[in-house]
Amino acid sequence: MHRQTRTLHSGWTLTCLGGPGVRPGLPEAIAATVPGTVHTDLLAASLIPDPYLDLNEITVDWVGRCDWRYETAFDWQDDGAEQVELVFAGLDTFAAISLNGVEIGRTANMNRTYRFAIRDHLRSGDNHLVVTFESAWKRGEVLDKQYEPRPNNYPGPANLMRKMACNFGWDWGPTLVTSGLWQGVTLESWSGARLARIRPEITLDGADGVVRLNAELAGDAQGLSLRVSVAGVTETLPVSGAVATLDLRVKSPQLWWPHHLGSQPLYSLDVELLSGDTVIDRWSRDIGFRSIRLDTTADEHGSAFTLIVNDAPVYVCGANWIPDDCFLPRVTPERYAGRVTQAKDANINLLRVWGGGIYETEAFYEECNRQGMLVWQDFLFACAAYPEEGDLPVEIEAEARDNIVRLMPHPSLVLWNGNNENIWGWFDWGWQDVLEGRSWGQGYYLELLPRLVAELDPTRPYWAGSPYSGSMGIHPNDPAHGCTHLWDVWNDIGYEHYADSVPRFCSEFGWQAPPTWATLTQSVHDNPLTPTSPGVWHHQKATIGNDKLLRGLQGHLPVPQTMDDWHFATQLNQARAIAFGIAHMRSHRLRNMGAIVWQLNDCWPVTSWAAVDGYGRKKPLWFALRNVFATHFLTIQPRDGGLSVIAVNDRTLFWRGPVTVKRLRFDGTVLAEWTHWRLCADRLSAAELPIPAEVATPGDVRNELLVVTMHDSTAIHYFADDIDLDLPAPQADFALERSGTDRWTLSVTARSLLKDVCVFVDRLHPDAGVDDMLVTILPGQSHIFTIDGASDLDRAALTSAPVFRTANDLVRGG
Structure with missing residues (x-):
């Protein structure tokens, strides 16, 4: 049967x-x-x-x-x-x-x-x-x-x-x-036997793909056989006990790659339990052929932390993932698909499923398989000491066995991680005095979980924690080893301090901002609406979070005097902070091999670190991530007392071309110009080009900027923070045209320097969105914004505050 x-x-x-x-x-x-x-x-x-x-x-x-x-x-x-x-x-x-x-x-x-x-x-x-x-x-x-x-x-x-x-x-x-x-x-309902647990170990052997199929059977399997098929290869094995193992070799399969490096071919792996010629049970999953390893080799800087996929070192442009709703069944496959698409469109190539949430449902991992999104999976331990006595160890082992086996067929899954911040907590958060020798979870992270991964999923790397240095003899948050969390910047100091160190891999860092205006006003109905009105305050869960938002503006932007300015300034500062930190880390590619921002998504409408708010709307941070995670990324960084252009190339072909550097006054006047006729960044690497001092040195730090171009990539550098710049009153000409039933184009031609243009069309139509933000437009230049989801638009409202905003507004007082 x-x-x-x-x-x-x-x-x-x-x-x-x-x-x-x-x-x-x-x-x-x-x-x-x-x-x-x-x-x-x-x-x-x-x-x-x-x-x-x-x-x-x-x-x-x-x-x-x-x-x-x-x-x-x-x-x-x-x-x-x-x-x-x-x-x-x-x-x-x-x-x-x-x-x-x-x-x-x-x-x-x-x-x-x-x-x-x-x-x-x-x-x-x-x-x-x-x-x-x-x-x-x-x-x-x-x-x-x-x-x-x-x-x-x-x-x-x-x-x-x-x-x-x-x-x-x-x-x-x-x-x-x-x-x-x-x-x-x-x-x-079943008779005789059934397939109880299927573990496919998927590896590469030279150009060939190898599937080692481990099948555990329930019931009486005597006289039965197992038939396994993948990519046109079929093998049959008589079953002699409760466990059967079968190897299949696939000649030269197409490899599964993260989306920025290649395609994502998937092959159906089909397992059938046979009684004679009759199928009595079956199991099927889509799999991908790829290799994965974690390089932690010691070097002159400490020890590496590099994910290597198909023998290619991958720079991780990542984001942390939390449950997408407090009420988990509301997260449908369609919602997973939309959120993973948002991550991919922001040039994110890895999502870290954080340990204070859940092992996600199959729909999440299947979507990541299809879209080439790497997945780092935490085991479910976060920010606390966990007893190793009583009923917990048995439950934890059963849970880990269930989920290792359930998730291991997915090619998107590339790393198992033991916990979130618990090893760090034992070192630095006063736990040792409180615990007085009692257990706190170390046995799970350093013994149980690595043993289970080695037994059940030996093809994938395991890491004991985030952060973790690789050894209990080295501080877990040592930036020279393993993966690091950078939270002192948001909590205590300005975002310029992201440049104080070069972590080998940063698996958490973040900066807060409120949700989009449409989400805020949809969820909070205070009158008046202020940063400290009851509903807004309640939807800020971080300890003294609003104080940190204002403190984080210091030295960068003026203290906002209105709710509209507070909303824009804090969102802009979030985008600036994270872009600054990622640009710094990516400019040190090879020494640093990953930046996973906290966080991609929210579970409800809240002031948080997310790039996509609790109702699925993109904050300015999302647009900043799309830029700073671009596979061809150009940035201007301090080096050896001067400034250098860094060309970061995360594609599989070399990137080369002429580099033009201009120093301009804010009115567009060219003060100095230099062209280097060929800068070459090899594949999966970064190249550095010092800028001559006569070009890089400003005459007036308050009124000049550098603009660097290489092909279609541009980098802009200011010599002071906004609060110390003589930004002009924003002036522009606008042309608004309908290009579809609910689509519009807004052409903005700058008559003055326009810094970090944002068009908050959700203030006019809650379901509308724009294709670009944080755009700097030089005098005489134009930029076209595409707006979707608006059946009608008021040109005057669209082109004035609080919908049309620039950094100029904030510096000049609105």
């Missing part, structure tokens, strides 16, 4: 079983969606306000403190199958499952799949299935008494359980403690 699978997603109801602060007058039961969460069911029934709006997060806090019961009925008729199993792909988190009045299991981990044998508990006709969830807050109180104190950077018991840590709040996220059947529920 072929294994039969049936989803159990209909007919569910939800009942509140009570808890602290429960809302009076709740209906006895409401309709429930599976997959789903309690919060989204209550929202659909209009029983709670939207927690993303205003101060509603506080209003709905009671939801996470209650126990909840899901129940449904389903019809079952005996089809003669020897085994019937109830499979839960994701239960959040502490659940008791009963079928027809009999408890069949309990769960305590939202990050793994659970499978229960239920044939003996089924009856012909109607069957009653109940899943009861205990509040994670309530279970946390029990665990808190069980474990002695363990440091945690954030309130809540996330480090004592296996639940998404940021559920309990983060410095960019709300405290919305969920429960529910967040992934699918299926009924599986």
